[in-house]
Amino acid sequence: MERILIIGGGIAGTATALGLHKAGFDVSVHEAHPDTAEDIGAFLTLASNGMRALAQLGASDAVTAIGFPLRSLCLLDAQGGEVAHAPMGEADDVLLRYRCLRRGELNAALQGEAVRRGIRITHGTRLVSFENGPDQVTARFADGSVATGELLIGADGLNSAVRRSIAPGAEPVYAGQRVFYGYTRSAQVADGTGHITMVRGSKASFGYAVSPDREAYWFARVAAEALSGTELANPETSHRRDQLVEMLRADATPAAGIVAAATDGIMATNATELPPGTPWRSGRTLIIGDAAHAASPATGQGASMALEDAVILAKSLRDAPDTESALSLYEEFRRPRVEHNITVSGQISRGTHTPSRTGSAPAPQRPGEDTLMSQLEWDIDLRTVSGGTDGAGTPESTGN
Ligand SMILES: Cc1cc2nc3c(=O)[nH]c(=O)nc-3n(C[C@H](O)[C@H](O)[C@H](O)COP(=O)(O)OP(=O)(O)OC[C@H]3O[C@@H](n4cnc5c(N)ncnc54)[C@H](O)[C@@H]3O)c2cc1C
Known part of the structure; x- marks a missing residue:
């Protein structure tokens, strides 16, 4: 495959560009926002799994230069009494410990790293339509420009234009x-x-x-x-x-x-969340990140899941013999895990599930964590890793 178009230069899109570039693909990012959007106000917490994905992309330095680390979680009840205080994630590893960051700074850091590696990011290009052909996909932008590639990846967030085209019935719903x-x-x-x-x-x-x-x-x-x-x-x-x-x-x-x-x-x-079962693929087009699996913010895992997507998609396209089997491999690994997160996070938001961490003991290992590490490890061929069917467990809930 020669050329891959990524629509959206947020967390999923830019991290995927880093992964695909590392895997040797010619990739370009097309972002609607006119600049790096450093002014976007909100903040988020990257969990250890997201930090691990960043490390595999070689982007730890860019991200640990901003924000601040979090090593433990303190839980208070309504009377202000301490119910628990325990370490979070891989607290002892400088590169893998949780990190609290302003969203705009994270976008800017990832985009800066991509540009430093020579990846093309075009700002002010809003996708309006695309056409799947037998050999290539053609993307059309609001400014009149056109781009072609052999694969188009929609990383255009919750209100994805790419998703609207490939899964018109899949709409985000309020999570309560x-x-x-x-x-x-x-x-x-x-x-x-x-x-x-x-x-x-x-x-x-x-x-x-x-x-x-x-x-x-x-x-x-x-x-x-x-x-x-x-x-x-x-x-x-x-x-x-x-x-x-x-x-x-x-x-x-x-x-x-x-x-x-x-x-x-x-x-x-x-x-807001997307209902599990949302189709992700059509022809030479795939959606990732929030475009494919937005979850309510309660588990605080959306950005970390997007970073995992980036590594697993790059490895799938690198390791599988052709695009069709690569996209199948990607979906096999990702769908159970991200949909588990949508479900758990939605249950917390709706008050039908109590997050973990009610005692002072360390949280139990998430199901599938060992497999996840092999999935993310850059040098391991994804085809040799088993599973894709075990859920994410209940992440430590630091969610906004
Ligand atoms: C209130 C709240 C709190 C959260 N807190 C956390 C947290 O603590 N930890 C965590 O991990 N996650 C958190 N999340 C989730 C996290 O923000 C998302 O999962 C993450 O931003 C998804 O990244 P993304 O790249 O898929 O989408 P986005 O970050 O939305 O990026 C999409 C990009 O696509 C661009 N775009 C959109 N349409 C087009 C188009 N037509 N053409 C070109 N470009 C386009 C946009 O400008 C944007 O840059 C939170 C979410 C919310 C709402």
Whole structure:
């Protein structure tokens, strides 16, 4: 295969470009946003599995240069009492420990690494349509430009234009929670940096991590009907803050104080997921990342799953004898794991599943973790690895 087009230069698209380039493919990334989108406000947590995928892509240095590490998780009840405090993931490994990052900085770091390796990223190119032919796929962009390749990978996120074309009936659905986030500089909390505190509040799930320069990165998840388009588009920050503080004050935890002192605007979104079973492939086209398997943010695994996608897809295309069998191999490995995450995360968001970590003992090994390590290990031929059918287990829930 000579040329691969990637639509979307977010986490999935850029990481996949790194993987495919490493595997020797000619790859180009076509991103709708006019720049690296460093200004995108929200933050996320990369888990050890995502950090492992980054390491296999040779991108650890680019990502550990930003954000800050998290080594442990502290769980509080609604009275502010500590229910658990335990290490998270591969806390002792500098490259693999959890990391808290601003989303825009992560995008910029990955894109910078791709450009450094000579990968073409074109900004301001929004895909509007594509045509699958017998030998190649042709992509058309809003600016009138056209690109051709032998494979088109849709990494264009939750509202994917590529998915709408190959799976028109597959629409994201609301997972039952509003999600708010913000930053509070000089937060009045006793915590040092290096851990995330999760609060099982009576009216909201709350979480925060304090950066080395004492800025609290926080989120709240609240069960309620979905925010309307108008509410999402026209945030009344003070009203949003007052409502949240009112809710959080019901509990004797640091949450209300952190939100009351929020530095800038409070961001809000609806927890959204794609129904399992969404078709991923049509002709010379495949969707990955949130375009294929967006999950509610409760498990905090979406970006890490996207990074895993990147490594496994690059290895599939490298190791399988032809494109068709490569895409089958990829789907065989990925679908059970990512759909398990959609299900578990959706259950947490809807309150029908309690996340792990209720005691102080280390979390049990996730099912399939040993297989996952072999799947991700760059030098192991994917065809020699068994499984694709074991689930992801219940990830430690650090999710926003
Ligand atoms: C509230 C919230 C909190 C979260 N917290 C976490 C967390 O703590 N940890 C975690 O791992 N995950 C978290 N996630 C999930 C994570 O953000 C996503 O899973 C991840 O961003 C998916 O990456 P992606 O590249 O597939 O999609 P995106 O990041 O959405 O990237 C898609 C890219 O495609 C571009 N694009 C879109 N349409 C087109 C088009 N037509 N043509 C060209 N380009 C296009 C977009 O501009 C964008 O750059 C959270 C999600 C939410 C909503």
